[in-house]
Amino acid sequence: MSTSTHAPAINLHGIWAIYRFEMARALRTLWQSLVTPVITTSLYFVVFGGAIGSKISTVGGVGYGSFIVPGLIMLSLLTQSISNASIGIYFPKFTGTVFELLSAPVSAMEMVVGYVGAAATKSIVLGLIILATAALFVPLQIVHPFAMLAFLVLTSVAFSLFGFIIGVWAKGFEQLSFVPALLITPLTFLGGAFYSIDMLPQPWRTVSLFNPVVYLVSGFRWAFFDKGDVSVGVSLGVTAVFLLACLGVISWIFKTGWRMKN
Amino acid sequence: MDVVLSVAGVSKVYASGQRALEPVNLDIRRGEIFALLGPNGAGKTTLISIICGIVTPSTGTVTVLGHDAQRDFRSARRAIGLVPQELSVDMFETVLATVKFSRRLFGRAPDNAYVEQVLRDLSLWDKRDAKIRELSGGMKRRVLIAKALSHEPDILFLDEPTVGVDVALRRDMWKLVHRLRAKGTTIILTTHYIEEAEEMADRVGVIDKGRIILVEDKAALMKKLGKRRMAITLQTPMAAVPSALEGWSVALDDEGKTLVYTFDSENEHIPILLAKLGELGIGYSDLETHKSSLEDIFVDLVERKDAA
Numbered sequence: 175m176s177t178s179t180h181a182p183a184i185n186l187h188g189i190w191a192i193y194r195f196e197m198a199r200a201l202r203t204l205w206q207s208l209v210t211p212v213i214t215t216s217l218y219f220v221v222f223g224g225a226i227g228s229k230i231s232t233v234g235g236v237g238y239g240s241f242i243v244p245g246l247i248m249l250s251l252l253t254q255s256i257s258n259a260s261i262g263i264y265f266p267k268f269t270g271t272v273f274e275l276l277s278a279p280v281s282a283m284e285m286v287v288g289y290v291g292a293a294a295t296k297s298i299v300l301g302l303i304i305l306a307t308a309a310l311f312v313p314l315q316i317v318h319p320f321a322m323l324a325f326l327v328l329t330s331v332a333f334s335l336f337g338f339i340i341g342v343w344a345k346g347f348e349q350l351s352f353v354p355a356l357l358i359t360p361l362t363f364l365g366g367a368f369y370s371i372d373m374l375p376q377p378w379r380t381v382s383l384f385n386p387v388v389y390l391v392s393g394f395r396w397a398f399f400d401k402g403d404v405s406v407g408v409s410l411g412v413t414a415v416f417l418l419a420c421l422g423v424i425s426w427i428f429k430t431g432w433r434m435k436n
Numbered sequence: 437m438d439v440v441l442s443v444a445g446v447s448k449v450y451a452s453g454q455r456a457l458e459p460v461n462l463d464i465r466r467g468e469i470f471a472l473l474g475p476n477g478a479g480k481t482t483l484i485s486i487i488c489g490i491v492t493p494s495t496g497t498v499t500v501l502g503h504d505a506q507r508d509f510r511s512a513r514r515a516i517g518l519v520p521q522e523l524s525v526d527m528f529e530t531v532l533a534t535v536k537f538s539r540r541l542f543g544r545a546p547d548n549a550y551v552e553q554v555l556r557d558l559s560l561w562d563k564r565d566a567k568i569r570e571l572s573g574g575m576k577r578r579v580l581i582a583k584a585l586s587h588e589p590d591i592l593f594l595d596e597p598t599v600g601v602d603v604a605l606r607r608d609m610w611k612l613v614h615r616l617r618a619k620g621t622t623i624i625l626t627t628h629y630i631e632e633a634e635e636m637a638d639r640v641g642v643i644d645k646g647r648i649i650l651v652e653d654k655a656a657l658m659k660k661l662g663k664r665r666m667a668i669t670l671q672t673p674m675a676a677v678p679s680a681l682e683g684w685s686v687a688l689d690d691e692g693k694t695l696v697y698t699f700d701s702e703n704e705h706i707p708i709l710l711a712k713l714g715e716l717g718i719g720y721s722d723l724e725t726h727k728s729s730l731e732d733i734f735v736d737l738v739e740r741k742d743a744a
């Protein structure tokens with residue numbers, strides 16, 4: 175049999191093609207991708223910052239309006255990462271164009287880097303835009319800017335990976351919105367996005383510690399105000415474990431072809 | 437013989453329990469046009485999907501240009517372009533963007549001149565900035581072909597390329613296939629239009645119920661299996677075949693007005709038969725010979741298999 179030369183070990187063109195495609199998709203739907211979350215965030219400020227903030231003046235020495243900023247960003251970050259990444263991979267499965275991805279010389283990890291990289295990029299940009307929007311409403315301080323960025327990136331990547339898994343798992347559009355709406359939003363609201371879990375009576379404070387979002391919000395808040403509900407090391411650890419767990423599930427998906435291939 | 441693609445013991449049982457392919461062995465030669473013929477549900481798309489990496493085989497291996505399609509999937513897949521049976525395209529993309537996307541996805545650096553040439557060859561250049569959802573079905577199929585050709589594959593799969601395509605586009609497509617072959621591209625196509633296989637293919641494979649029941653050079657196949665028949669229109673109808681013609685494969689048709697002679701391509705004795713008719717004083721007013729098409733052969737084969 176005749177042979178041809180070997181392909182390069184990494185298909186950088188392939189990764190770039192997927193990344194660009196996904197970014198172009200966001201630009202086409204710029205309205206949904208960016209404007210909607212900005213408006214939603216502004217509404218949160220009006221309701222929580224304005225109405226409730228006038229009753230609660232400070233939390234742990236931080237003005238209530240400022241206090242909710244990290245939680246607000248987290249809320250958008252989690253839901254948008256999941257919905258971006260899940261639609262990114264679900265849509266080709268839905269329309270059938272996934273045949274091209276599956277037949278391309280693109281490894282599983284390259285596909286993940288393309289899709290998750292694009293989803294995470296969008297989330298990071300979104301987080302920064304919400305941050306800028308927030309700065310219009312409340313005075314903001316960021317004590318640990320690099321840690322803030324690190325949490326922003328880490329969370330975006332972790333939840334984009336999670337979204338990718340949901341996109342592979344989903345068999346219909348309802349299922350795509352199911353997890354963000356019924357799992358992530360409640361967990362975020364109960365995860366101290368708008369209050370410190372110290373404010374909760376027992377046993378709810380202990381129960382809250384089983385909610386992984388508590389650690390994300392706490393770590394992020396620590397980066398802003400130098401204080402969180404749990405220590406920053408624990409926050410970082412939980413985020414990293416979640417990220418690794420998602421990576422593990424994804425490699426299993428590609429090894430078995432689960433819901434991707436017949 | 438220069439084999440570019442080798443399928444060895446490939447079988448498929450879908451998760452539903454459906455046996456789509458029995459273990460299949462098939463070698464494709466460099467530069468040939470290979471037509472895979474078979475009725476609905478025979479396993480054509482399944483076989484192609486396994487070769488292209490879309491479906492995981494239950495058993496067996498695929499080797500593309502010497503590369504194992506699973507272990508060395510990058511080198512194997514880079515060499516392959518696939519035009520699927522279904523019209524699956526990104527509706528919101530433009531024609532140009534989607535073809536450029538495919539090229540990169542398959543690991544090739546951008547090459548605007550090449551992409552332009554492909555689009556021109558498929559009469560898509562004028563539509564390059566159109567959104568795909570604005571195109572007609574035939575145009576969408578061309579876009580799929582352009583995508584499959586975008587990375588300059590050595591082997592091109594066309595899964596029922598001319599379904600739902602008008603005569604003009606079909607002719608364009610045949611021309612394109614010939615042009616690609618002239619450039620050395622190996623082409624494997626499945627089709628329901630047997631005249632298409634007859635017109636284009638160098639070799640023909642017939643698949644039925646997940647089994648390849650025959651692979652043969654088209655010409656040899658036509659010769660070997662092609663039955664021919666000659667209809668002799670008689671001047672006076674006959675009630676029965678004259679006993680003098682016993683031993684000849686002749687029969688009466690059309691209420692005795694036509695005498696039908698069937699023979700193999702390799703075994704014809706028309707002059708002798710006609711002389712014999714002359715001896716017997718049987719007058720005839722017309723002669724018509726008919727060569728069986730690939731379609732007849734195909735139906736014959738599948739039916740014979742079903743009967744067995």
Ligand SMILES: Nc1ncnc2c1ncn2[C@@H]1O[C@H](COP(=O)(O)OP(=O)(O)OP(=O)(O)O)[C@@H](O)[C@H]1O
Binds near residue numbers: 455474478479480482
């Ligand atoms: N995803 C699937 N899950 C279960 N069974 C399948 C699947 N895809 C195909 N089959 C079954 O496998 C068999 C072969 O199907 P395949 O699509 O390969 O046939 P085909 O020769 O391409 O037919 P057609 O000419 O209609 O395109 C059929 O019985 C079909 O129902």
Ligand SMILES: [Mg+2]
Binds near residue numbers: 480481482521595
């Ligand atoms: Mg088919």
